[in-house]
Amino acid sequence: MPRPSASTLIARALHLRCPRCGEAKMFTGLFRMHETCPHCRLRFEREPGYFLGSIYINYGLTALLTAVGYTTLRFGYDIEARALLYVFLGVCVAVPIVFFRYARALWLALDCRFENDAFFQTASPARAEPQPKRGSDE
Ligand SMILES: [Zn+2]
Numbered sequence: 001m002p003r004p005s006a007s008t009l010i011a012r013a014l015h016l017r018c019p020r021c022g023e024a025k026m027f028t029g030l031f032r033m034h035e036t037c038p039h040c041r042l043r044f045e046r047e048p049g050y051f052l053g054s055i056y057i058n059y060g061l062t063a064l065l066t067a068v069g070y071t072t073l074r075f076g077y078d079i080e081a082r083a084l085l086y087v088f089l090g091v092c093v094a095v096p097i098v099f100f101r102y103a104r105a106l107w108l109a110l111d112c113r114f115e116n117d118a119f120f121q122t123a124s125p126a127r128a129e130p131q132p133k134r135g136s137d138e
Contacts, residue, residue: 001040003120009113013105018042019112020119026108027101042119044108054107061103062095 001020004012012022021040027033036043045051066088073079073087096103112119 001120003116004112006113009109010106013109014102016101016105018044019105019109026105031100033101033104046111046118051104051107053111054103057106058096058099058103061099062092065095066091 004019004022008022009019012019016026018024018026018037018040020042021037024034024037024039026037026044033044035045069091070084070088073084074081
């Protein structure tokens with residue numbers, strides 16, 4: 001299986017596709033995820049607590065949107081601080097929910113990019129079994 005480039009991995013994450021094959025969707029619903037890729041059998045949750053790292057991505061995006069949005073609206077457009085408080089309270093609740101799947105997909109894509117070997121080893125032990133040598137049974 002060819003190793004995808006960084007741009008391919010990001011594109012697959014933004015389309016919520018498996019980072020290794022790009023064929024199958026990672027999620028079955030808004031929050032429900034396949035355990036393994038239906039196409040290439042890549043295990044998505046690589047270890048217990050694996051997706052805790054995706055929280056950093058989600059938090060970072062939420063903090064960035066809030067900081068830039070608040071500063072721009074408050075000081076650029078002189079909008080009242082109390083009104084912005086309610087707007088960005090909503091942003092802080094909505095963005096992590098909306099971005100949940102993308103944060104997980106991006107986390108997996110990042111891991112696939114930097115822990116490349118772990119993602120492209122033989123997927124199942126059955127495939128790794130040595131094949132009988134041809135001509136040795138004569
Ligand atoms: Zn796959």
